[in-house]
Amino acid sequence: MKVQGRMFIWLSVFVLAMAIVYGVWSKEPAGTTALFLAFGLCIMVGYYLAFTARRVDVGAQDNSDADVADDAGELGFFAPHSWQPLSLALGGALAFMGVVFGWWLMYFSAPMILVGLFGWVFEFYRGENANQ
Template identity: 70%
Template sequence: MKEQGKIFAGLSVFVLIMAITYGLWTTHSSHGIEAAGTTALFLAFGLCAFIAFYLGFTARRVDQGAGDNPEAEVSDDAGEMGFFAPHSWQPLSLAIGGALAFSSIIFGWWLMFWAAPIIAVGLYGWVFEFYRGENQNQ
């Protein structure tokens, strides 16, 4: 995790330099300030910096992984990676509800009356997926 944090820290510095350069470059153009691109680049810098901070902060609390050891082999990182849900229909209902919610911005806020319950049911089903049905833990 430490190496990944360094990669994101370097990326955040690069994006910050590019954001400043882009902001200064577009300020001197004949069309005035281009605020959307500059804002997007500064937000990308913030996101990269958040991820770098999180990975660096977490790397101090966990054991050194194979990715942090320059002498490591590919097989050193083999093994179980964690538990992943085998299958679920809940992301589909969340996607449909999200599509309706974003469509309500275009077509009218009345569409949100159908989107909100679909999102709520999908979210509830996904959170409590392993507390009922065939995947219930015993």
């Protein structure tokens, strides 16, 4: 993770330099703002990866003598099949359609989003996946 953190931090420095150059030369606010926001996103990801790298074991990508097989194995726990993302996607699509067609669609999308979010957060507290 140290390598990825450094890469994103250097990328953020590059994007910041390009944002300043673009802002001075073009005097166009939309593109300049987008580049500064991209800088913010890059620095957040880089800081997170560098911060996390200090708290986890050294991975194969941080060892210059490592083989590809050294990084094999279990990557973590991933949730089994879940219907909650579908509910969130439909609710989100309705919410964005509410911006276009009328705010009254929010009355239908907000409950779908809340049900999907609640179900996704608490899906391991009930049913066959309940933690004992």
